Amino acid sequence: MPIFSLEIFPPKRTAPVGTIYDTLDGLQGLSPAFISVTYGTGKSVDRTATARIANTVRAEYGIPAVAHLTAQYLDEAGADEALDLFDQAKVAGILALRGDRNPEREPANVFSHASDLAAFIRERRPDMPIYGACYPEKHPQAASLDEDIDNLKRKVDAGVTHLISQLFYDDEDFLRFRDKARAAGIDVPIEAGIMPVVNAGSVRHMADLCGSRIPERLAVMLEMWGQDPASLKEAGVVYASEQIRDLVARGVDGIHLYTMNRPCAARRIWANTKVFFA
Secondary structure (H helix, E strand, C coil), X not given: CXXXXXXXXXXXXXXXXXXXXXXHHHCECECCCCEEECCCCCCHHHHHHHHHHHHHHHHHHCCCEEEEEECCCCCHHHHHHHHHHHHHHCCCEEEEECCCCCCCCCCCCCCCCHHHHHHHHHHHCCCCCEEEEECCCCCCCCCCHHHHHHHHHHHHHCCCCEEEEEECCCHHHHHHHHHHHXXXXXXXXXXXXXXXXXXXXXXXXXXXXXXXXXXXXXXXXXXXXXXXXHHHHHHHHHHHHHHHHHHHHCCCCEEEEECCCCHHHHHHHHXXXXXXXX
């Protein structure tokens, strides 16, 4: 049976942290195996917010929480502090990421790759489930998908026990990646990451950022309803629901829905697809 999980992110620093309750309240009625909580660029305020929200997800909503932790700007002391905070929050796992580059900050050069952070967590917390990210269409900095899968195998060997994919808009890209990963000896669960289409600009931005292809079917949608947010949102809910239906029918390990803190779209997608996770 495939699993179903969600991602949320802490409110912007200019917004009250309590606004996360609006998101979590809006997601009630869904039945995720866990909710992952994102993390910023490595400042202490990031790890505190992530831990606080993870604790809220677990303690007040009764859902296991997975805390993100990004590597580039962490030193060992910061990583240990984060792990202590996550212990206090009783997280169900940690998603070890390299993280995006911030041009205004110099990396700590302690954990250059997510695999380095995963190995550190595995050493410090031998029993902690460690999640990792993967790119169905290859990491933008990798020379090829095969090279990227070799790097992914190193990450799994370092201690990652569960993979969650970046967004993609053509199921064939994910399935091709999954088959290659299995052939390379990667045998941990691989969840397919689905990001609903709700805004034409954000779709194009995220596709550029992640190196994700916009297939013709989606391009037609964006052309037709890109200036009509209400219609595009409706089409986006259908598009994501169809992706999930197809992926579950083809035996994926699970679906990780990027909610973007938009519970309305997530609820409607769940209503369309929950029968596949019963």
